[in-house]
Amino acid sequence: MEKIAVIGAGAMGRQIALQCALSGLKTVLNDSRKESLEQAADFVREHLDKRVAKGRISSEQRATALGNLDLAPDLAAAADADLIIEAIVEKFEPKAELFRTLDRLCPPQTIFGTNSSNIRGSRLAGVTARPQRVLNIHFFNPALVMELVEVVVHPAVPAEIIEEVLAFCRSIGKTPVVLRKEIPGFIVNRIFRALTREAVSLYEEGYASAEDIDLAVTKGLGHPMGPLRLLDTTGIDVSYLARMDEYEETSVESAKPNRLLKEMYERGEWGKKSGKGFYIYGDDKAK
Ligand SMILES: NC(=O)c1ccc[n+]([C@@H]2O[C@H](COP(=O)([O-])OP(=O)(O)OC[C@H]3O[C@@H](n4cnc5c(N)ncnc54)[C@H](O)[C@@H]3O)[C@@H](O)[C@H]2O)c1
Structure with a gap:
């Protein structure tokens, strides 16, 4: 070419x-x-x-x-x-x-x-x-x-x-x-969504703090950034809307956004861009 x-x-x-x-x-x-x-x-x-x-x-x-x-x-x-x-x-x-x-x-x-x-x-x-x-x-x-x-x-x-x-x-x-076949989210976004769905679920059910969930994934899986911080960085709004799109198109239950993600989207807690997500920005503490 x-x-x-x-x-x-x-x-x-x-x-x-x-x-x-x-x-x-x-x-x-x-x-x-x-x-x-x-x-x-x-x-x-x-x-x-x-x-x-x-x-x-x-x-x-x-x-x-x-x-x-x-x-x-x-x-x-x-x-x-x-x-x-x-x-x-x-x-x-x-x-x-x-x-x-x-x-x-x-x-x-x-x-x-x-x-x-x-x-x-x-x-x-x-x-x-x-x-x-x-x-x-x-x-x-x-x-x-x-x-x-x-x-x-x-x-x-x-x-x-x-x-x-x-x-x-x-x-x-x-x-x-x-x-080789089309699927919404392709490879990377599907795997990212599965990881973040589980991370948000552990957090919303009170099993661990945002900081510890992220620490576990960085230290235990070798990821450069934890999934909750990554969600804050890419934007809670972006993730919520993309999942809603997929859910509405496929009706697959596992595509449905977590309850907490929906609430954060509705409260305008969109992560870094809004100053608050799983972390509070400015002083960078977990909320
Ligand atoms: N931003 C990301 O992280 C990302 C990652 C992967 C894929 N994508 C995909 O890439 C595409 C672009 O995303 P983006 O983030 O660059 O969007 P963007 O909003 O930054 O840019 C879109 C550009 O397209 C122009 N545009 C709109 N209609 C047009 C038309 N008919 N003819 C010519 N130009 C037109 C707009 O003026 C704008 O400059 C989307 O399909 C998005 O899903 C985005």
């Missing part, structure tokens, strides 16, 4: 695009909002300057990455890309509308990936005339740092397309894993 287009220049898209540009690929980054593209341009410059200052890349590599990256307000700039990675708002209809437009704009061989955490690639494949070339390519936040990419396959996607996508992931320094 020689040219990549990333649609959506938010938290994820700008970092995915910069990772591609740093890896030597011609990259278009598009967003429908002018301010998003401006913020992405600032982010890219600051990030590259920091890397040069720390001696991680040379000034020439910085210049090459900037030369590879085209911040384009017009979606037409994506038309000749080999691969499109969609990273726009996490809602089905806007994504479907974008995929319909791209399907008209791009030649039939272009592969479309969605970075969506929950919306199945097969649903978006269904709005295009190229279902065999549409799948989830799920990066982790922050995409410049996190190595893992989950490539999620559905029955229409043939082996050679999967191989092309895996080769792309490796070419930008990532480690891909394949999900």
Whole structure:
């Protein structure tokens, strides 16, 4: 693959695009909002300057990455890309509308990936005339740092397309894993949810303090951060809404958010961002 287009220049898209540009690929980054593209341009410059200052890349590599990256307000700039990675708002209809437009704009061989955490690639494949070339390519936040990419396959996607996508992931320094069938939450979020569900349940039933539950997981399982602190960091609101989505879609009882998670969501105790979650921020004590 020689040219990549990333649609959506938010938290994820700008970092995915910069990772591609740093890896030597011609990259278009598009967003429908002018301010998003401006913020992405600032982010890219600051990030590259920091890397040069720390001696991680040379000034020439910085210049090459900037030369590879085209911040384009017009979606037409994506038309000749080999691969499109969609990273726009996490809602089905806007994504479907974008995929319909791209399907008209791009030649039939272009592969479309969605970075969506929950919306199945097969649903978006269904709005295009190229279902065999549409799948989830799920990066982790922050995409410049996190190595893992989950490539999620559905029955229409043939082996050679999967191989092309895996080769792309490796070419930008990532480690891909394949999900052979679609399932909400993929691998990492499912395992994270199972772990946090149990941690919240132990806490809400009074078996141990938040600090001791986190200490047990860091010291006993070797995790870099305990599950309750991690929930506070990623946001109680984000976890609660994602689980509600999954529960409403699947009706699987184990997907249902813990009672305490719901109460914390309703009280606005959303973790670090609100100053209180399982811990109180500022003085950083367990609540
Ligand atoms: N943030 C995370 O931790 C994370 C992790 C993995 C996957 N994801 C997924 O990545 C996607 C993007 O998430 P994010 O956190 O970067 O969102 P974000 O809100 O930071 O950015 C979304 C960007 O998309 C733009 N946009 C919206 N509609 C558009 C359109 N039709 N055309 C072009 N641009 C459009 C917005 O202007 C915005 O700049 C979502 O599907 C999300 O589920 C997010």
